[in-house]
Each structure stands twice: as structure tokens, then as C-alpha cells.
């Protein structure tokens with residue numbers, strides 16, 4: 001047992017998820033050590049230190065929970081590795097180079113990275129992997145449909161890509177070699193074994209994902225709907241608490257939920 005309360009910092013304190021994290025960190029028995037905003041501006045109603053630079057926050061806490069923008073990832077990776085601060089990373093839309101920066105940081109510190117911190121999505125993604133393994137691309141067309149609020153800046157969503165990657169993993173193929181995303185115009189017929197993506201945007205939809213397998217004879221649809229962003233905040237706080245005392249490495253929500261035990 002660690003007697004000291006866990007000190008959690010929030011990167012993106014004034015964001016949609018960041019503001020909920022500011023409530024869920026103390027509710028989870030941890031200390032809100034501070035946060036970052038883009039220019040260090042305080043957040044109305046929040047009495048905690050606010051920084052413009054991630055390194056200044058990292059020095060004040062044990063773990064940073066980060067829901068910001070892909071453009072911050074490389075700098076955050078460097079600062080957290082240098083200060084030895086654990087990282088719970090929820091930001092999506094990362095380029096391959098930004099993902100490499102995360103992988104490099106995870107060689108120095110503990111990192112839980114998940115495109116979606118909801119336990120339900122974690123289970124659906126795991127099921128998608130099992131279905132990919134059981135339902136071959138020669139017979140079953142796999143498509144991922146997602147819908148989000150009008151403010152979302154990346155598409156397909158990180159969750160949709162993670163679900164597609166799970167199907168590909170189950171099939172023993174690389175998603176990059178089989179992705180068909182954003183079809184438009186004279187696309188020609190669907191490629192054999194393709195994994196397709198469609199992204200819808202509108203209103204204030206929190207997050208909806210369906211994984212759809214269709215053969216000539218049947219269709220199976222796995223659907224997850226988030227009603228409240230709080231599910232991401234509580235999942236991320238759970239991940240931060242789980243990460244305490246773990247060695248450097250890249251972990252995901254399946255690790256946090258202990259779904260890999262014995263596998």
C-alpha cells in the first residue's frame with residue numbers, strides 16, 4: 001500500500017474531457033496537482049495550479065492524464081520521459097511519427113494509451129478481434145461505422161481505427177494493407193478482405209461505434225454508444241491509479257481491466 005495520495009496532473013484541463021477529469025480525480029481519491037491550458041490561462045471555478053508548459057506540470061505530479069490534440073504528443077512524450085512522469089494518453093488522431101514518440105516515451109516511463117477509456121468499448125474491441133479471427137475476410141465484409149459531435153477534429157475516430165486494427169489482428173493481417181476509408185465517387189467494387197470505415201458528424205453525439213460483419217447469408221453488428229463523456233474520465237482515472245508503481249512500458253485498457261490475465 002502506498003500511503004501518499006496519487007498526484008495527478010491534467011493536460012488539456014479546460015477541454016471537454018479535461019473539465020470532467022478535474023471532478024473525477026478527487027472523486028477517485030487522488031490529488032489534482034494541476035493542469036495545462038494552451039497559454040496557461042486559469043480555468044474558471046478550478047482552484048489548482050495551471051501551466052502553459054507540460055514539463056512544469058510534470059514536475060508537480062506522479063502521472064499526467066492527457067486529452068489534448070495530436071500536435072502536443074511529441075513534446076509531451078519528451079517532457080514526461082525526461083521528468084520520469086507516468087502518462088495516461090487519450091488523445092487520438094496521431095500520425096505514425098507521433099505514435100513513435102509515444103513508443104519511445106514508454107521505454108522510459110509507464111504509459112497507458114487508449115483511444116477509448118470506456119470499459120464497454122474495451123470489451124467490444126476485444127470481441128471485434130475474436131470475430132475477425134472467426135469470420136474470414138473472404139466470406140465476411142468488415143465495416144466500422146462511427147458518429148461523433150460536430151466539434152470532433154479527427155476521422156475516423158481513434159476508437160474506430162482501434163476496432164478495425166483489432167479485426168485485422170484477429171485475421172493476422174495489417175490494417176494499413178486493407179483499409180478502405182471515406183469511399184466517394186467511382187471507387188470500384190469493394191476489395192476482397194477490405195476493412196471499411198465511415199465517419200458521421202453531427203450535433204452533440206458523444207460517441208457511437210458499430211463493427212459490422214456481413215456475408216451473403218447473415219449480418220452481425222456490435223454497437224456501443226456513450227451517453228456521457230464521464231465514462232472516459234472515470235476510465236482514465238482508473239488507468240492512472242493502476243499505473244502507479246508499474247515498470248516502464250506501453251499498456252492499454254485491456255491491461256487495466258485485467259482482461260489479458262492467463263492469455
Ligand SMILES: NC(=O)C1=CN([C@@H]2O[C@H](COP(=O)(O)OP(=O)(O)OC[C@H]3O[C@@H](n4cnc5c(N)ncnc54)[C@H](OP(=O)(O)O)[C@@H]3O)[C@@H](O)[C@H]2O)C=CC1
Nearest residue numbers: 012014015016017037038067068069090091092115116117
Ligand atoms: N481516449 C478516450 O477515451 C477519448 C479521447 N478523446 C480524445 O481526446 C482529445 C481531446 O478531446 P476533447 O476533450 O473532446 O477536446 P477539447 O478540444 O474539448 O479539449 C482539448 C484541450 O486540449 C488543449 N489543447 C489543444 N491544443 C493544444 C496545444 N497545442 N497545446 C496545449 N493544449 C492544447 C485545449 O486547450 P485550450 O482550451 O487551452 O485551447 C483544449 O482545452 C481528442 O483527441 C479526442 O479525440 C476524447 C474523448 C475520449
Ligand SMILES: O=C(O)C1=N[C@H](C(=O)O)C[C@H](O)C1
Nearest residue numbers: 092115116152157158159207
Ligand atoms: O473526440 C471525441 O469525442 C472522442 N474521441 C475518441 C476517439 O477518437 O475515438 C473517443 C470517443 O469516441 C470520443
